[in-house]
Every structure is written in C-alpha cells, then in structure tokens.
Amino acid sequence: MWAIASAAVLVLTYSDTAGIPVLEPSLWSTMPTYLRSVELGQANLIGTAMITAVAVGCLVARKVDGTEVAVLLGSLAALWPIATTGHASTDANHQQSVLLLFSHLVAVSIWFGGLAAFGFLQDQIGRYRHAVLRRYSVTATCCLALVALSGVVSAMLRLGSWSALSSPYGAVIAAKATLLLVLGAVGFLHCRPLVDKTPTWTARARRRFTALAGVELLVMCVAVALGIALGRTPPPDPDPSPATTRHLVDRSQGATSEQRRAAPWCGRPSGPPPILHSR
Numbered sequence: 001m002w003a004i005a006s007a008a009v010l011v012l013t014y015s016d017t018a019g020i021p022v023l024e025p026s027l028w029s030t031m032p033t034y035l036r037s038v039e040l041g042q043a044n045l046i047g048t049a050m051i052t053a054v055a056v057g058c059l060v061a062r063k064v065d066g067t068e069v070a071v072l073l074g075s076l077a078a079l080w081p082i083a084t085t086g087h088a089s090t091d092a093n094h095q096q097s098v099l100l101l102f103s104h105l106v107a108v109s110i111w112f113g114g115l116a117a118f119g120f121l122q123d124q125i126g127r128y129r130h131a132v133l134r135r136y137s138v139t140a141t142c143c144l145a146l147v148a149l150s151g152v153v154s155a156m157l158r159l160g161s162w163s164a165l166s167s168p169y170g171a172v173i174a175a176k177a178t179l180l181l182v183l184g185a186v187g188f189l190h191c192r193p194l195v196d197k198t199p200t201w202t203a204r205a206r207r208r209f210t211a212l213a214g215v216e217l218l219v220m221c222v223a224v225a226l227g228i229a230l231g232r233t234p235p236p237d238p239d240p241s242p243a244t245t246r247h248l249v250d251r252s253q254g255a256t257s258e259q260r261r262a263a264p265w266c267g268r269p270s271g272p273p274p275i276l277h278s279r
Contacts, residue, residue, distance in 0.1 A: 005053045010044040049080030079105045088254055090112060098201040111143035112220050122206070137187075137251045144184055151176065158235040167236040168217055172201045172229055186216055 011022060014034050020027040034041040057071040083102035114136050118125075125132055154175050164170050 003048065003055045006044075006048040006051045008043075010048055036275075043081045043085045047078060047223075050074070050078040050081065058218070064068045067175070076106055076109070079109065081157045086243075095162060097154060098163055100150045100154045103146060107143040107146035107150070108220075108224070111140050111147070112217070112224075115213055115216060115220075118218075119210070122209070140187060144180070149179060151180070156271065160236075164236045169230070169233045172226055172233055176223055176230070179226070183216060183219055186219070188210065247253060 011031075014020075014031060015022050015027055016025065017040070018030070018034070020030075028203060031041075032208075036042070037044045045100055054075045057067065057074055061067045061071050080102055083098050118132065118136055147275060151173075159165065159167075159170060159173070165174060
C-alpha cells in the first residue's frame with residue numbers, strides 16, 4: 001500500500017506542479033522529462049523505488065530469516081526522499097530543516113507503526129505480549145520526545161518570533177502541539193497501568209487496549225493531516241529591519257516610472273522573485 005500511495009503521490013505532484021489534469025495525455029507524455037530533469041521528480045522517483053524495494057523485502061522476510069533488520073533500515077531510509085521534498089526543502093536553513101524533518105518522520109513512523117502492528121498482531125504474539133508491550137512503551141516515549149524536540153526546533157527556525165504564532169502557519173503548529181500533548185497524556189494516564197496488567201490479558205484488558213489504541217491512532221491521523229496542511233501553508237515572512245526598509249524605500253523612490261513598469265520587483269533585494277506557494 002505504501003508503494004502504491006507513493007506512486008500516486010508522484011503522479012499527483014507532477015499534475016499539481018505542471019497544472020495538467022491526470023487524465024490529460026500530455027501529462028503522461030511529458031512525465032519522463034520531469035522524472036529525468038527535475039529535482040523534485042527525481043526525488044519522488046527514488047523514493048518510490050526505495051519503497052517498492054521495501055515492499056519486496058517484506059515478502060522475502062516472511063520466508064528468509066535474518067532479513068528483518070535490513071528491511072527495517074530500508075524502510076527508514078526510504079523516508080529520506082520524503083524529507084528532502086517536504087516543506088523543509090525550501091527553508092533558508094535547508095540542511096538543518098531536512099534533518100529535523102527526517103528525524104520527525106522516523107519517530108512518527110516507529111511510534112505509529114509500532115502501535116498499529118501490536119494491535120494487529122496481539123493474538124499472534126502470545127506469551128511474549130507482556131515483554132513486547134513494555135518495550136513498545138519505552139520506544140513510544142522516546143519517539144514522543146524526539147517528535148516534540150524536532151518539532152519545536154523546526155518551528156523556531158521557521159517562525160523566528162513568538163508573534164508569528166498568530167499567523168495561519170503558527171496556528172497549525174499550535175494545533176499540532178496540542179495534539180502531541182493529548183497523545184502524551186493518553187500514553188501517561190493509560191498505557192502504564194495497561195502494561196502492568198498485561199500478564200492477566202483478560203477480555204476486559206483487550207477491550208481497553210483496543211479502545212486506547214483506536215483513540216491514539218485517530219489522533220495521530222489528525223496530526224498527520226495537520227502536518228500535510230503545514231506543508232501547504234507558507235511560513236510567515238520575517239519583518240525587515242529598519243535599515244533594510246529605508247534601503248528598499250530609497251531604491252523605489254529613485255526609480256523612474258518607466259523602470260517601475262519594466263521591473264515589477266523593483267524595491268526588492270536582488271535575486272529571483274519570491275516563490276508562489278500552491279493554493
């Protein structure tokens with residue numbers, strides 16, 4: 001499913017970038033050029049290929065012992081192209097932002113995936129259920145800390161000041177932070193007592209775990225949706241300094257009317273025009 005979703009994202013991203021409907025024949029005729037020549041297309045293609053390899057590795061791991069670790073590392077490595085093409089790819093602090101986003105994705109994937117896997121496989125785990133749940137509780141706590149740390153540092157890099165929290169971008173970050181606190185509270189208030197009662201895995205304990213896991217996964221899905229919305233929301237522009245403002249005003253006042261009409265970006269610092277964010 002991950003491989004299919006990645007391939008769909010590749011096609012839809014090109015369709016959105018080029019402004020061509022998916023069913024338009026010209027989209028498919030020009031896609032090879034997009035995949036060969038455009039950095040975003042290359043990253044999406046590499047990511048899709050890595051995810052497909054992970055899917056094949058999962059099938060192999062069911063029959064060949066000792067390949068589980070390689071598949072796990074490969075699945076985490078497949079998150080790197082996603083981090084390089086996410087909303088961190090256009091930040092001024094590009095390298096730091098990409099590393100932070102990669103750490104964020106790794107922690108969320110282990111946290112989310114571990115909980116879902118335990119929910120699906122709790123009957124097959126059998127007598128190892130107690131040990132697995134205890135270890136997952138520790139792993140989830142570490143993932144929660146890493147998600148919070150990477151999220152806070154990323155927000156500091158993009159917002160620049162506390163006043164920027166009033167922007168739409170800051171509002172989405174505040175909503176994500178609230179959901180993270182909710183997830184932490186759910187884990188603290190319910191997971192530890194559940195771990196202590198795991199040796200007596202009664203029908204009541206099973207129902208409690210199912211309800212807990214369902215709520216936690218639902219909140220995680222909302223948090224992921226907010227993360228996608230965050231990637232589509234432009235961060236607030238930093239306020240220019242007084243010296244920079246005076247310089248821009250002087251440049252604008254010194255330009256003739258003909259120069260203003262010929263240069264629509266007159267008054268801005270030298271360089272390409274600002275990126276137009278997606279709708």
